[in-house]
Amino acid sequence: MASRTLSNVLGVSQSLAGRGWLWRGGTMDCGDETFGLSDSILEQLLMSRGVAREDIAKHTSPTMREFLPNPSEFRDMEKAAERIASAITSGEQITVYGDYDVDGATSAALLIDLLGALGVEAGYYIPDRLLEGYGPSGEALVRLAEQGSNLIVTVDCGAMAHEALTMAREAGVDVIVVDHHKCASELPPTAALVNPNRLDESDLAASHGHLAAVGVAFLLAIALVRTLRAKGYFESRKEPDLMSLLDLVALGTVADVAALHGLNRAFVAQGLKVLARRDRIGMAALLDASRLKRAPIASDLGFALGPRINAGGRIGESTLGVRLLTTSDAEEAREIAEQLSALNEERRAIEAEVQEAAEAQLVGQDNMAVQVLAASGWHPGVIGIVAGRIKEKTGKPSIVIALDGDEGQGKGSGRSISGVDLGAAIIAAREEGLLVAGGGHAMAAGLTIDQANLPAFSEFLDTRLAKDVGRARAGQSMHIDLSLTPGGLTPDLVNTLEAAGPYGVGWPAPRVAVGPVRIVKADIVGKDHLRVIAAGADGKSFKAIAFRAAETEMAQTLLHRSAARRFHLAGRVKIDDWGPRPAAELHLEDAAFAD
Incomplete structure (x- = not known):
């Protein structure tokens, strides 16, 4: 050689x-x-891939022992664990509020599964993508409080939900936010906000900013069990098997396109082993629906399992993913998995139509650093996928926006290229008053915009990101x-x-x-x-x-x-x-x- x-x-x-x-x-x-x-x-x-020669053995077979940090290093982690432990021991009603994508579904399922093992039947709430949009709804949080929830834990959302969380606080309900999306300098009012991307995080915690929300939820699970152990909660009951949750962590991590280095590599490597055992009834049904007979590999999570879970939130019923991943009924699991597979096929057809229409708008945008494409009639459930396709085709960050002619607003989803932080740009545009709502992370973002602001928004992104995009594209080559x-x-x-x-x-x-x-x-x-x-x-x-x-x-x-x-x-x-x-x-x- x-x-x-x-x-x-x-x-x-x-x-x-x-x-x-x-x-x-x-x-x-x-x-x-x-x-x-x-x-x-x-x-x-x-x-x-950046591994020192002396660390090769550690990275060849990444284990939790080698990569897992002390969860207490993360701000508000102990506060969150104490509050949930208090709710458990005092018999309070707990509701998990999740996002409608794979990361949200797996994060919610992880906490529901964990709380069930701790003797608590938690409720859950997954918003409808089309009717409620991304993030916690203040009206929904208040409604959950009125229905008896004393504690609500949001997963994969909430970091920028200032208005909704203010409404929840005024209604007298405690909300814990478990998220990984970028935060603003001013945090919303919460009982605790656990997010490695808080601007006030320690260096060690901030180094885990690449975690998906389900990875952050797993760290919270460790902290919660440790807190309950210190309180003597397990003197008369068995401790939950936290490692059995890693199939959920692996699926959410890969499907959310989180960077697979450090702890995420250990999460996925060990999670694939758990997944191969087919112990989780819903996962087994999902593997069968995907026609996977062999042991799954990481790419299967992103290209076979993840799209099926996502299809429920995109064009079907938003709760299907959580229901599948938490059911103990094999027949129900089979029916949901088949329904998700059918929805995924329908999603493919819708996606193809939107992509064709979006690509037609590329003419005349050659000089723009960021492709911003918008039209009425596009299904909001596929715009993120189409944005990814456009990004691959053009080599530029791309945002696809589905306009609602009646509302005069549009919901958009963006995908970026390496070296261009799209999430930060979206937050900046929101702070400039160009967006109704918006947030995300470096490689992906979501937004709501008044249609009248589209030209100014596009110009803002072009001005802000042109140099970054130019540098990123100038360095494009194929690495062998x-x-x-x-x-x-x-x-x-x-x-x-x-x-x-x-x-x-x-x-x-x-x-x-x-x-x-x-x-x-x-x-x-x-x-x-x-x-x-x-x-x-x-x-x-x-x-x-x-x-x-x-x-x-x-x-x-x-x-x-x-x-x-x-x-x-x-x-x-x-x-x-x-x-x-x-x-x-x-x-x-x-x-x-x-x-």
């Missing part, structure tokens, strides 16, 4: 997508000699972890690469470059996927597929190639187990001329 760091991978300085191929870390030029190099490949993958010939593309290689997972934001899945190859066959399959059969000089061939790429320059070049032309191909390797024997295939992301 050769090692050099300065040259382009396979000499590619400009690919068909206009990018140079650079080594992510130290070069791994393996040819087809990957056999026996597993340890070297694994070490290089970890070090290229490994180069090899087709003979090295084997199932054993895929297994070796998976050993450095779990992968996600902040811990990117390995990308390989294969070449030189000639294209034996190239065609379009499905609606717009490019399928390629490529062969190398070593006599070995493999299949590659590029999803939603039919109209790209790469696809058109490969489809209409000269028979004598050779290429380098780059992407991520996966196992194709449809045939009689598992084979490695390339999920193609880019290509370049080899001669």
